[in-house]
Amino acid sequence: MFAIALGDDGAELRPLEVWRAPEFLAHMDRARDLVDPWIPFAAGATDLTSARALLQRYADKQAADTGRLYGIWLDGTLVGGVLFRIFDAAAGNCEVGCWLEPAGQGRGLITRAMRPLIDWAVDERGMHRVEWDASAANTRSIAVAKRLGMTREAVLRENYLYRGTRHDSEIWSVLAPEWRARRG
Template structure:
């Protein structure tokens, strides 16, 4: 298995079905924070359901329609990033993330998402990368900003979560914009 250094003792690695127990232990630590905005924590409530989540992404990866990666800090799984949607033929994908409280404020998600976006744009020819986020999720909106994404609009009350209708913000970056930002940072 590969690991990509994110600096500061953190690594990005594939997250696979055989890691269901580790994923569940992580979700138990992350549950309250993650569940505020996305249903991932609810979807992984025991080992069987945690394995099902990871198996679903393994199947998406096999079909080239999504992928999931974990962020490890030392030997502990503390979060992750994913291609919730990946459509190479259309040139579009959606990147998402989650993190447990002990790992917040370190820039881990921003660094991990950069790795995913760079791979999608440079290796797979993706033209448009989306970031969909609840309007109430300020940390995730901050990641979209740090990634140089543009806020395109708000889908009002488009997402039912925990019995409450949420606004969904749509952020994106296009391949030429991504490359221009990388070139400017390299100078």
């Protein structure tokens, strides 16, 4: 459908659609150990049926204008993704998220993929607030929020129960005027 180049290293941002379920499942199998400690995304795609269902949920969210899902390809291989987990156009608020497999680490792919995502949300859709919610222990995720110029607003103590363990969450955000000013 479309691809957005994320630099000159063969990285691209593309829609992650239901028909890509086999490719998505193979990617989740490679990413599972890195992603699973932080979010249930990888746990939600353990076979072709569940991978297809996860992608269909995001296709339905896109059709309802409440979320979107994009993959990051590096030299033709799906290595990660970014998403609008929550997208509330009426309120002007959205929450972005991400994941990445080991082969994509250390290249700035998430930061590079987030920029056009946030540009689109702010410039095309009129979002006023873009939020980032991460486990306080997920230092890589928090580093991306910082690189994007987001402001840490809160630590929600032990608010997130995942696999029997309570985690603190950090809430980061950027407002549309701040995003535009940082872009220059």
